Amino acid sequence: MAKASMSGPTVFGRLGAWAAHHGHSLLSTLGRLSRAPVATAMTVGVLGIALALPAALHLVVDNMRALSNSWESALHISVFLKPGVRVPEAEALATTLRARDDVGSVRVIGPDEALAEFREQSGFGAALDTLRENPLPAVLVVAPPAGITSPGALEPLRGEIERHAAVDFVQLDTQWLQRLFAILAIAQRGIIVVAVLLGIAVVVTVGNTIRLDIQNRRQEIEVTKLIGGSDAFIRRPFLYTGFWYGVGGGLTAAILVAFALFAVEGPVARLAGLYGSGFTLSGLGMGGFGALVGTGALLAWAGSWVAVGRHLDEIEPT
Amino acid sequence: MIQFDRVSKRYPGGYEALSDVSFLIEAGEMVFLTGHSGAGKSTLMKLVALLERTSRGQVIVDGRNLAGVKRSGIPQHRRKIGIIFQDHKLLHDRTVFDNVALPLVVAGIGHSEARRRVRAALDKVGLLDKERLFPVVLSGGEQQRVGIARAVVNKPPLLIADEPTGNLDPALSVEIMKLFGLFNQVGVTVLIASHDHRLIRRLGKRHLMLDHGRLSDRPLHGDGETFDG
Ligand SMILES: Nc1ncnc2c1ncn2[C@@H]1O[C@H](COP(=O)(O)OP(=O)(O)OP(=O)(O)O)[C@@H](O)[C@H]1O
Numbered sequence: 209m210a211k212a213s214m215s216g217p218t219v220f221g222r223l224g225a226w227a228a229h230h231g232h233s234l235l236s237t238l239g240r241l242s243r244a245p246v247a248t249a250m251t252v253g254v255l256g257i258a259l260a261l262p263a264a265l266h267l268v269v270d271n272m273r274a275l276s277n278s279w280e281s282a283l284h285i286s287v288f289l290k291p292g293v294r295v296p297e298a299e300a301l302a303t304t305l306r307a308r309d310d311v312g313s314v315r316v317i318g319p320d321e322a323l324a325e326f327r328e329q330s331g332f333g334a335a336l337d338t339l340r341e342n343p344l345p346a347v348l349v350v351a352p353p354a355g356i357t358s359p360g361a362l363e364p365l366r367g368e369i370e371r372h373a374a375v376d377f378v379q380l381d382t383q384w385l386q387r388l389f390a391i392l393a394i395a396q397r398g399i400i401v402v403a404v405l406l407g408i409a410v411v412v413t414v415g416n417t418i419r420l421d422i423q424n425r426r427q428e429i430e431v432t433k434l435i436g437g438s439d440a441f442i443r444r445p446f447l448y449t450g451f452w453y454g455v456g457g458g459l460t461a462a463i464l465v466a467f468a469l470f471a472v473e474g475p476v477a478r479l480a481g482l483y484g485s486g487f488t489l490s491g492l493g494m495g496g497f498g499a500l501v502g503t504g505a506l507l508a509w510a511g512s513w514v515a516v517g518r519h520l521d522e523i524e525p526t
Numbered sequence: 527m528i529q530f531d532r533v534s535k536r537y538p539g540g541y542e543a544l545s546d547v548s549f550l551i552e553a554g555e556m557v558f559l560t561g562h563s564g565a566g567k568s569t570l571m572k573l574v575a576l577l578e579r580t581s582r583g584q585v586i587v588d589g590r591n592l593a594g595v596k597r598s599g600i601p602q603h604r605r606k607i608g609i610i611f612q613d614h615k616l617l618h619d620r621t622v623f624d625n626v627a628l629p630l631v632v633a634g635i636g637h638s639e640a641r642r643r644v645r646a647a648l649d650k651v652g653l654l655d656k657e658r659l660f661p662v663v664l665s666g667g668e669q670q671r672v673g674i675a676r677a678v679v680n681k682p683p684l685l686i687a688d689e690p691t692g693n694l695d696p697a698l699s700v701e702i703m704k705l706f707g708l709f710n711q712v713g714v715t716v717l718i719a720s721h722d723h724r725l726i727r728r729l730g731k732r733h734l735m736l737d738h739g740r741l742s743d744r745p746l747h748g749d750g751e752t753f754d755g
Pocket residue numbers: 537538539541542543561562563564565566567568569570
């Protein structure tokens with residue numbers, strides 16, 4: 209105990225020196241990088257692009273998923289009745305349907321209403337005026353109860369409605385949605401593959417840059433080994449250099465993604481406006497930003513570890 | 527301080543650079559190592575600094591058998607030895623001050639303490655006024671003195687120098703050797719490999735002579751000169 213307390217100050221002194229050395233290495237590696245701005249910018253730029261690509265693709269899929277989720281709430285079955293069916297009959301059918309558990313609401317659109325709606329939305333007003341009689345059937349719009357979001361859950365209901373005598377045909381407007389989901393799932397897998405490949409590219413790029421750095425500083429490494437520099441001491445500036453490359457690459461990627469987002473924001477808002485939707489693009493957010501920079505730093509750190517592990521031992525003073 | 531016990535060193539090519547070498551250098555001694563080119567002087571120095579390993583026999587430095595020093599222990603071992611090279615091995619992108627400070631940085635010495643010690647070392651070699659310069663602008667003798675300052679800044683108990691005056695004119699050589707003598711006077715063990723027989727004779731210190739990898743007990747012969755001291 210007495211011994212420990214006596215050695216306390218020197219232990220703290222050493223810790224302080226150690227921390228100071230780490231801080232110093234971090235700053236001095238940053239300083240060294242800033243003294244070769246062109247080379248540093250090129251490396252950081254390459255890393256930024258490699259990191260931005262999967263991040264941007266991920267955002268695209270994320271946004272499409274959010275968008276399709278908002279469409280899902282509009283899940284419904286359009287029931288087209290046979291041409292001769294009148295509104296009272298349609299109302300009667302609607303009433304029986306409303307009694308079911310798996311039906312939330314039923315709206316009846318009579319032929320006249322349907323024609324008015326069509327006239328308004330299609331712009332064929334003048335052409336429709338030439339028609340002697342209304343060709344449109346009555347339609348029931350059947351929506352599932354709140355909480356049902358999967359298109360598959362509507363399949364049994366659709367089958368039953370289809371067999372009803374007054375029903376001409378039934379349209380479940382979800383097949384394209386299901387396809388979209390399937391495509392999104394594939395896209396997501398694809399992004400993982402792209403992300404892994406580009407992640408490897410980041411590791412290799414940084415590894416190669418650090419390898420060249422090690423070769424250029426061969427003499428310094430030799431001398432440091434000669435005067436008793438430990439492996440950890442010699443490794444440190446290279447690992448920190450890799451770390452800074454990663455942080456720089458991550459920041460660059462975040463900026464690139466922000467720019468891309470900014471570029472498509474206007475058109476997307478206009479498109480959403482056309483669909484009467486208030487949908488807005490979501491960006492990286494703080495979490496995404498942190499993940500991007502963190503991933504960059506981690507991958508680059510790993511790359512410099514590989515280079516350092518492979519090439520530092522080769523340099524022995526003679 | 528340094529003990530060689532029947533040491534042989536065979537290089538990978540099969541050439542035996544040292545054969546059955548035994549000697550003892552006590553702590554506080556100053557010893558010269560001489561021999562023709564290729565006699566094995568550098569090889570012997572490298573064994574002391576663990577730049578090479580023995581093929582046979584034992585090397586004991588400061589009471590420690592070097593066969594027991596693992597790779598991870600080499601840095602700690604080298605910190606006990608100040609090594610001086612003929613070609614200085616200074617870092618040209620760093621100032622004199624930073625070059626001399628390197629062993630302290632490596633050993634994790636705090637900034638203010640390091641500063642004090644670097645200035646003390648530069649003062650000893652007479653280069654305090656050049657601490658901000660870069661090595662390239664210094665003369666050969668000054669560069670060698672920076673190398674010496676770097677070797678002693680950590681106050682190692684042992685200094686080894688491989689032909690420290692090889693490129694210097696006679697007057698500068700004497701100056702450098704005197705410097706080593708000063709460190710020896712304060713208790714540092716010094717081992718110097720040198721071709722310069724005249725200089726060694728003048729200093730009157732013990733010497734070991736290598737001949738084709740073997741220690742020889744032939745007396746020093748001056749380069750055509752007679753010894754008159
Ligand atoms: N790494 C090596 N591989 C193979 N042979 C070597 C190696 N290093 C040295 N040698 C050989 O060992 C012998 C002794 O070399 P060493 O460098 O110890 O001699 P030296 O006495 O220092 O000579 P000089 O005075 O010229 O510096 C030489 O014949 C040299 O060719």
